[in-house]
Amino acid sequence: MTATHDSFHTLRVALLGHGSVGSEVARLLTRDADELAQRVGARLELVGIAVRRPRSDGEGGLDPALFTTDAMGLVTRDDVDVVIELIGGIEPARSLILAALEHGASVVTGNKALLAEDGETLSRAAQAAGRDLSYEAAVAGAIPIVRPLRESLTGDHVRRVLGIVNGTTNYILDAMTTSGSSFVEALDDAQRLGYAEADPTADVEGFDAASKAAIIASLAFHTRVTIDDVHCEGITGVTSADIASAADMGCVVKLLAICDRTPDGQAVAARVHPVMIPDDHPLASVRGAYNAVFVESESAGRLMFYGPGAGGAPTASAVLGDLVVAARNRLLGVCGPPERTHAERTVLGIGEARTRYHIALDVDDKAGVLASVAQVFAEHEVSISTVRQEGHGDDAQLVVVTHTATDAALSQTVDRLRDLPMVRDVSSVMRVEGEGQ
Amino acid sequence: MTATHDSFHTLRVALLGHGSVGSEVARLLTRDADELAQRVGARLELVGIAVRRPRSDGEGGLDPALFTTDAMGLVTRDDVDVVIELIGGIEPARSLILAALEHGASVVTGNKALLAEDGETLSRAAQAAGRDLSYEAAVAGAIPIVRPLRESLTGDHVRRVLGIVNGTTNYILDAMTTSGSSFVEALDDAQRLGYAEADPTADVEGFDAASKAAIIASLAFHTRVTIDDVHCEGITGVTSADIASAADMGCVVKLLAICDRTPDGQAVAARVHPVMIPDDHPLASVRGAYNAVFVESESAGRLMFYGPGAGGAPTASAVLGDLVVAARNRLLGVCGPPERTHAERTVLGIGEARTRYHIALDVDDKAGVLASVAQVFAEHEVSISTVRQEGHGDDAQLVVVTHTATDAALSQTVDRLRDLPMVRDVSSVMRVEGEGQ
Numbered sequence: 001m002t003a004t005h006d007s008f009h010t011l012r013v014a015l016l017g018h019g020s021v022g023s024e025v026a027r028l029l030t031r032d033a034d035e036l037a038q039r040v041g042a043r044l045e046l047v048g049i050a051v052r053r054p055r056s057d058g059e060g061g062l063d064p065a066l067f068t069t070d071a072m073g074l075v076t077r078d079d080v081d082v083v084i085e086l087i088g089g090i091e092p093a094r095s096l097i098l099a100a101l102e103h104g105a106s107v108v109t110g111n112k113a114l115l116a117e118d119g120e121t122l123s124r125a126a127q128a129a130g131r132d133l134s135y136e137a138a139v140a141g142a143i144p145i146v147r148p149l150r151e152s153l154t155g156d157h158v159r160r161v162l163g164i165v166n167g168t169t170n171y172i173l174d175a176m177t178t179s180g181s182s183f184v185e186a187l188d189d190a191q192r193l194g195y196a197e198a199d200p201t202a203d204v205e206g207f208d209a210a211s212k213a214a215i216i217a218s219l220a221f222h223t224r225v226t227i228d229d230v231h232c233e234g235i236t237g238v239t240s241a242d243i244a245s246a247a248d249m250g251c252v253v254k255l256l257a258i259c260d261r262t263p264d265g266q267a268v269a270a271r272v273h274p275v276m277i278p279d280d281h282p283l284a285s286v287r288g289a290y291n292a293v294f295v296e297s298e299s300a301g302r303l304m305f306y307g308p309g310a311g312g313a314p315t316a317s318a319v320l321g322d323l324v325v326a327a328r329n330r331l332l333g334v335c336g337p338p339e340r341t342h343a344e345r346t347v348l349g350i351g352e353a354r355t356r357y358h359i360a361l362d363v364d365d366k367a368g369v370l371a372s373v374a375q376v377f378a379e380h381e382v383s384i385s386t387v388r389q390e391g392h393g394d395d396a397q398l399v400v401v402t403h404t405a406t407d408a409a410l411s412q413t414v415d416r417l418r419d420l421p422m423v424r425d426v427s428s429v430m431r432v433e434g435e436g437q
Numbered sequence: 438m439t440a441t442h443d444s445f446h447t448l449r450v451a452l453l454g455h456g457s458v459g460s461e462v463a464r465l466l467t468r469d470a471d472e473l474a475q476r477v478g479a480r481l482e483l484v485g486i487a488v489r490r491p492r493s494d495g496e497g498g499l500d501p502a503l504f505t506t507d508a509m510g511l512v513t514r515d516d517v518d519v520v521i522e523l524i525g526g527i528e529p530a531r532s533l534i535l536a537a538l539e540h541g542a543s544v545v546t547g548n549k550a551l552l553a554e555d556g557e558t559l560s561r562a563a564q565a566a567g568r569d570l571s572y573e574a575a576v577a578g579a580i581p582i583v584r585p586l587r588e589s590l591t592g593d594h595v596r597r598v599l600g601i602v603n604g605t606t607n608y609i610l611d612a613m614t615t616s617g618s619s620f621v622e623a624l625d626d627a628q629r630l631g632y633a634e635a636d637p638t639a640d641v642e643g644f645d646a647a648s649k650a651a652i653i654a655s656l657a658f659h660t661r662v663t664i665d666d667v668h669c670e671g672i673t674g675v676t677s678a679d680i681a682s683a684a685d686m687g688c689v690v691k692l693l694a695i696c697d698r699t700p701d702g703q704a705v706a707a708r709v710h711p712v713m714i715p716d717d718h719p720l721a722s723v724r725g726a727y728n729a730v731f732v733e734s735e736s737a738g739r740l741m742f743y744g745p746g747a748g749g750a751p752t753a754s755a756v757l758g759d760l761v762v763a764a765r766n767r768l769l770g771v772c773g774p775p776e777r778t779h780a781e782r783t784v785l786g787i788g789e790a791r792t793r794y795h796i797a798l799d800v801d802d803k804a805g806v807l808a809s810v811a812q813v814f815a816e817h818e819v820s821i822s823t824v825r826q827e828g829h830g831d832d833a834q835l836v837v838v839t840h841t842a843t844d845a846a847l848s849q850t851v852d853r854l855r856d857l858p859m860v861r862d863v864s865s866v867m868r869v870e871g872e873g874q
Contacts, residue, residue: 024736028592028736032592032594036592038659039591039592039659136589142736142737142738142740143740144581144584144585144589144590144740147581147584147585147588147589148581148584148585151584151758151761151762152573152581152584152755152758153581153754153758154476154757154758154761154762155465155469155473155476155754155756155757155758155759155760155761156754156757156758157469222475222476282722282743285719285722297754298750298754299461299465299579299750299751299753299754299757300579300744300745300750300751300754300755301579301744301745301748301750301751302744302745303579303580303581303742303743303744304741304742304743304744305740305741305742305743306719306740306741306742306743307737307738307739307740307741308737308738308739311738313735313736313737313738314736314737314738316736317590317592317593317734317735317736317737318589318737319592320591320592320593320736321588321589321590321591321592321593322592323592324588324591324592325588325591332771334769334771
């Protein structure tokens, strides 16, 4: 503490992880020290950075003495006020966060996988310790969505959340839509340009989006939804033909995290899968690697939050926002509102989700094919919205869009269609969202 | 307090105003009493509603005894914990809010005019009293923008905010764009459909948007900007020809509140006027009476917040969110982060704003006209981006789009153009925003 600043208290901050986000947080803590002190009402002193491998030099102009490989030693120091966890994964992140809370520190984390798997343990530990646990960076990077759900909409009733919460898959689907390229070509491009990782599994299989869906559903519905509750389908099966079919319908294909509740509010559900949404839906114009979260609530109506969903600087912005609030609370000796998971709501499986299907069938070009197909829908009490016959002979195709029904009924309908002798192939099945349902 | 709820404290809420927002707030406080108690950790009891004229019946199923015409008596009761001010205007709202704070109540308000004129007095009184002053409802209705600016982005540096913050004018401009109607026709329609008031002055002249610009600029730049600092032009001068010119350039016309700062952060400015923005800008697709606030910040990048900007239910959602947070703070005996207007920044006038102009000139179809016009731009050191000559003879027109320059230089250039003998009329002048500048 320098002489010029001795009117200020000092709060001590420990950082776990020094990757793209961690190094940016460290840089801004140093560069903006005076301004952050004004905003907090206390100086923030970075007292240590836990890294996996020892560093011989002080990266980014930082004092080499700050770096340590003893993360547990750092978080259990008596003088640490806030711990920022940016190492990701389940362990040792969970043990470190729990130890930090037990030792009296507030915690800021961007660890979506851990929150989605075991947010309840973290949240209980924070409440027991009377400390803040904040995680704006865990969902949709820089976009403020956790705080709006926890605070701004806390006097309202959220009905449904539709989110584009994974930039890699949005980039790939957008490229397929714009250029007509295949999934494999678009993925190659995305990897070359740094929008997809060398091992893209977590993104393209929807796992990353599923973690965020669990976190959003828990916040929006004041209940506890974990990653295991989230039905998850990725985009590896999305074809150029699906994209073209969507365009024919005035739609685009997006990978959405969908969190909704039953009209009585007693049950909730969360799922991730590709959907067709109409071109004029606000989510349809979210391009490239951008993210957006669309919220439908009872009083506020339709809200959307849009911005960069990843990247070192945007994620660091979310971390620093949480840090300033947590630090102010430490200074006041209080903690922010607890997560109130006061509602014990049933979490529904995908079978009970209500949605619409777009189904493309390669069929024999014979009289009676439409009647046979329509009969299968009727048997499962699935109502048809539109049906279109295309091509002739070997190219004959039926494209059916249903009204809303349960996913179970729709999925059973598709299974039965596969068995029809006149149906040679079910070439595309995709859910349709984003209209009044 | 009923026997079932005696594990809860009770917090007492007074409501000033019982119009479309106030009556919705009262209805939700009653209907959702149990759920709000869970979220706050205390029951919220509505102890009085101040109205201008006495009510003989208890509207909306409310106890008639709740209504009073003695607003000052209500806010100075010793047992009121939170006052919700929804009467609007400068007085008596200001005196009532100040009295409420002095008597120990936290205040939730949606009063944009008062905040834009004298937010500093209110904010100082709240800090002196150690009470919350919250006003999410004052800017863009249900859209959470005040809290994100105050908290989520508090570790970041906002560079610029562009907002569609008035639903009436967005509805009118959208109708002009979609149907080709004139301003007067579109205003008539808007009035008939309830999107514009019988006296639309505050909306169409930009005064309402200017209030919101002052509030946003103060929050975004941690300084104090009042309505008097905001340059304001409305949409009454926007013609069908302007809309058509915008379309020719791949743009739409929007009334924007623009808050920006100089690159060094030492000076800020706020202005409201019609602008042309490119079709692919996220704000361009904000249709009808919806609002959106687009934020460019140093670390987070480009964020957008979208939703309904007015209406009883959406505004009530914002009020209740503020109320829950203020009530929790009362229960904890703390108040939220103070407004830190720690930065004493210069507020620039419109002349120093940096922007681009779109200028349409009716000219004589003679050799040398382009050279004469270009000479005027050069004399004012305004660089031309594109120039297009249209029509012949009496219909000859030059359409010029400039590069970025100060508004003063651009405006002087237009004045000089008017004096050129070859220029018969300057038929349209509009600023262009939304690109890298």
